[in-house]
Amino acid sequence: MTMTVWDRPEPPTRPVPLDRERIVATAIALADEGGLEAVSLRKVAARLNAGPMRLYGYISTKQELFDLMMDEVQAEILPEEQPGDWREALSSLAHRTRRTALRHEWLADLLGGRPTLGPNGLAVTEATLAALDGLADIDTVMRAVETVSAYFTGAIRREIANLRAERATGLAKRDWQRASGPHVTRMLATGRFPALAKAVYDGTDVDAETSFATGLDWVLDAVAAKLTGPSV
Amino acid sequence: MTMTVWDRPEPPTRPVPLDRERIVATAIALADEGGLEAVSLRKVAARLNAGPMRLYGYISTKQELFDLMMDEVQAEILPEEQPGDWREALSSLAHRTRRTALRHEWLADLLGGRPTLGPNGLAVTEATLAALDGLADIDTVMRAVETVSAYFTGAIRREIANLRAERATGLAKRDWQRASGPHVTRMLATGRFPALAKAVYDGTDVDAETSFATGLDWVLDAVAAKLTGPSV
DNA sequence: ATTGCGGAAATACAGTGTATCGACATGAGA
DNA sequence: TCTCATGTCGATACACTGTATTTCCGCAAT
Numbered sequence A, B: 001m002t003m004t005v006w007d008r009p010e011p012p013t014r015p016v017p018l019d020r021e022r023i024v025a026t027a028i029a030l031a032d033e034g035g036l037e038a039v040s041l042r043k044v045a046a047r048l049n050a051g052p053m054r055l056y057g058y059i060s061t062k063q064e065l066f067d068l069m070m071d072e073v074q075a076e077i078l079p080e081e082q083p084g085d086w087r088e089a090l091s092s093l094a095h096r097t098r099r100t101a102l103r104h105e106w107l108a109d110l111l112g113g114r115p116t117l118g119p120n121g122l123a124v125t126e127a128t129l130a131a132l133d134g135l136a137d138i139d140t141v142m143r144a145v146e147t148v149s150a151y152f153t154g155a156i157r158r159e160i161a162n163l164r165a166e167r168a169t170g171l172a173k174r175d176w177q178r179a180s181g182p183h184v185t186r187m188l189a190t191g192r193f194p195a196l197a198k199a200v201y202d203g204t205d206v207d208a209e210t211s212f213a214t215g216l217d218w219v220l221d222a223v224a225a226k227l228t229g230p231s232v
Numbered sequence C: 001a002t003t004g005c006g007g008a009a010a011t012a013c014a015g016t017g018t019a020t021c022g023a024c025a026t027g028a029g030a
Numbered sequence D: 001t002c003t004c005a006t007g008t009c010g011a012t013a014c015a016c017t018g019t020a021t022t023t024c025c026g027c028a029a030t
Helices: A020-034 A041-047 A052-057 A062-077 A086-103 A119-132 A138-168 A182-189 A194-202 A208-228 B020-034 B041-047 B052-057 B062-077 B086-103 B119-132 B138-168 B182-189 B194-202 B208-228
Strands: none
Touching (some): A020 A041, A020 A062, A062 A086, A062 A119, A119 A138, A138 A208, A138 B194, A182 A194, A182 B119, A194 B138, A208 B138, A208 B208, B020 B041, B020 B062, B041 B052, B041 B062, B062 B086, B086 B119, B119 B138, B138 B208, B182 B194
16 A cells, blocks of 8 residues: 555755856855855855855866856956957957946956956957957057056056945045045145145046046057057 | 072063064065965964964954055055156156065055055155156146056056966966966867967067066056147 | 665864953052 | 052954865665
8 A cells, every 4th residue: 555645755855956157147146245255155055055065066166266257257348249440449348347347346356366268258358359450460469458458457446446445434525535534634634745635635536437538548549659650 | 588589480471562563574474475365363463472362452354454564565666766757757666566566476466456545655656646746737647647557557467467377387488378278278279269379379478577568668658648748 | 675876965174354251460549 | 568450462252264074865777
């Protein structure tokens, strides 16, 4: 005589199947919510209803998870359409990177941290190099790309650093001054930093985006001069 | 009748007096030896023959320790003599920052991470702004300084990132290719990255310093154009 | 029915930043 | 000189972290 359904226990729930995509997605979600430091293997695993050790089948170190996250968001940077000229290509690369970093602020902590060798990272580099191909010898082209990347990498990092600082010290319209509380004001009051004081008090409060764009234009001007310059 | 010296125990050794300077110095030493992640409050305290909690009299969070370390090495960046012209001032700032980062590689992880508001950081900014004072309206000057800083911040970060990558994968002459093992070579072999492949195979292997200097010169050229341009 | 086996989970470990507590040497007041 | 308050230091504690190891258990093949 067989047991009725009521006697038999439910079969144990099979663990949810996992893949890198899902792991990276939840890691990114966590980072978006609470910054990079909110990403822990335990929390990621918990969101996937898995034990922490489960992840080590797909990743062998936390750093690798960061690499995957980085490469994943690089997809948002890839331009969807062929750029017009090289200048538009580089400019678009810079602006797309910036906007992506504003969506995923943790990107600022990873930017330039280690070479991006994932598929999307390579694709971005490829697209960029392709846009400059033939305009000058390869070495000049690489120098151009590296210079522009160095600029917007640094600029984005600073922008987000300031953004966080402002957020931490409550709303702070001017970058410093009232921002970091009495300290900077006191320092400026000592008179030991006249040039800085002048800059803080007399400088116009320009918004981050145009500041970014202006610096970028300068750098692109420089690149333009080098690309067409020596050969003409 | 008083006890002889032999009967009396030695007085308990008073704890070594501490100050921020010593704390920061040992933290920097630790970071120089094993990178930023080798810096833990416990290890710092241990080197000073103190309990970990002792540090909280001088610091209220680990992040503050990093801020102090950052400001400390900014002293190495301050130029010892008045620069000739603005271009030399900015160039020197960039190169000194780079050399400092090569001495203290962990600096790359902190560069641009948060605004530098310590005394040395302010001094560096002051010196830089002072060198450009009067050459243009304040807003242009600030844009110039920010653009150049963004460039060398990003460039230094990438240089050190590559340096570490090479170090990690054994000696790697070319940046990528053999560097990250079979992976990149395989990717390039797929033919999906022609421009990149060309750059890797046909590009000249230029050393980091000249690459840095070249990009910097370009940016400085751009700044020069903007400083003298519109007003003339 | 038994036996491997493969993969998931539990446990374990060494370490982290930081809060809290207890002890104790030192200075003040009696 | 004795006592008591004080303030500082160290020990302990806690909630975590990344990762190594061990244990367990359902399933496939014998």
